[in-house]
Amino acid sequence: AQKVTQAQTEISVVEKEDVTLDCVYETRDTTYYLFWYKQPPSGELVFLIRRNSFDEQNEISGRYSWNFQKSTSSFNFTITASQVVDSAVYFCAALNYGQNFVFGPGTRLSVLP
Amino acid sequence: GAVVSQHPSWVICKSGTSVKIECRSLDFQATTMFWYRQFPKQSLMLMATSNEGSKATYEQGVEKDKFLINHASLTLSTLTVTSAHPEDSSFYICSASPRGTSGIPRVSFGPGTRLTVT
Numbered sequence: 001a002q003k004v005t006q007a008q009t010e011i012s013v014v015e016k017e018d019v020t021l022d023c024v025y026e027t028r029d030t031t032y033y034l035f036w037y038k039q040p041p042s043g044e045l046v047f048l049i050r051r052n053s054f055d056e057q058n059e060i061s062g063r064y065s066w067n068f069q070k071s072t073s074s075f076n077f078t079i080t081a082s083q084v085v086d087s088a089v090y091f092c093a094a095l096n097y098g099q100n101f102v103f104g105p106g107t108r109l110s111v112l113p
Numbered sequence: 114g115a116v117v118s119q120h121p122s123w124v125i126c127k128s129g130t131s132v133k134i135e136c137r138s139l140d141f142q143a144t145t146m147f148w149y150r151q152f153p154k155q156s157l158m159l160m161a162t163s164n165e166g167s168k169a170t171y172e173q174g175v176e177k178d179k180f181l182i183n184h185a186s187l188t189l190s191t192l193t194v195t196s197a198h199p200e201d202s203s204f205y206i207c208s209a210s211p212r213g214t215s216g217i218p219r220v221s222f223g224p225g226t227r228l229t230v231t
Contacts (some may be wrong), residue, residue: 032220042205043151043223091156093216100147100209103157 002027002094004104012110013082021077021107023092029053033095034075036066039106040088048090051075082111116140117209119223126197126230134192134208134226135162142187143209148180148186151204151225160205163190187212197230 003026012021025034036048049059051068059066063080079086092104116139126132136146146166149157161182162170171180181193188210194201199214206225209219 041225043206043227045206045222050218095220098143099209099218099220100159101149101157101161101220102159105156108154 001039002096004102006092006104006107007008008107010108012112014020014112016081018025019082021085021090022024023075025073027094036077036095037091058091084111084113086090087111114217114219115211117221117223117227119207121226123227128195128198128230131193131195134205135189136210136223138188141211143178144212146190146207146209149206157206168204199230202228202230
């Protein structure tokens with residue numbers, strides 16, 4: 001069974017600071033997919049990124065970047081120059097073969113003006 | 114593409130009544146849909162797997178007689194919370210993938226339904 005851990009329950013930063021959200025996963029599968037989702041107060045999940053187990057390339061999208069390291073089973077997410085609109089709960093998740101997700105406990109990010 | 118809708122987006126019901134939540138795949142067919150539950154300030158937990166034309170599969174600890182799931186067509190799954198109690202108040206989210214999906218998974222989530230039982 002897969003397991004996803006997000007050690008940071010809550011993080012507060014001041015606007016324009018960089019912040020990294022940690023994610024550690026456990027799986028016995030050789031092929032797997034990892035995701036990050038943002039959940040604003042409305043509750044709707046916003047897809048941020050998907051990574052498969054064969055692609056360890058780091059990715060940057062605007063102010064967002066992801067560091068995937070199989071050696072440490074980590075898939076960390078960094079927001080550069082954070083903004084108030086980044087305030088939300090962020091979930092790291094793994095996708096099972098059955099197409100259902102295993103979510104981490106989430107990290108609540110508060111960006112203060 | 115791959116849009117999933119849910120209805121209603123929020124509902125308030127009295128304790129002891131039943132409430133039905135719909136999950137629809139708008140532009141694709143899905144043989145399997147998933148129902149998740151999220152209590153306040155907690156993560157999403159898989160409740161059940163809804164299979165078109167067959168019985169749903171429930172996760173451990175989820176009462177199948179209380180959470181009735183019907184997946185009568187390839188675009189609609191319904192979750193009925195029977196005899197709802199305040200502890201059933203939660204955010205319910207469904208997800209689905211296009212039928213025959215292979216290779217890179219394309220999973221879409223619905224916007225969620227917030228249930229409050231008074």
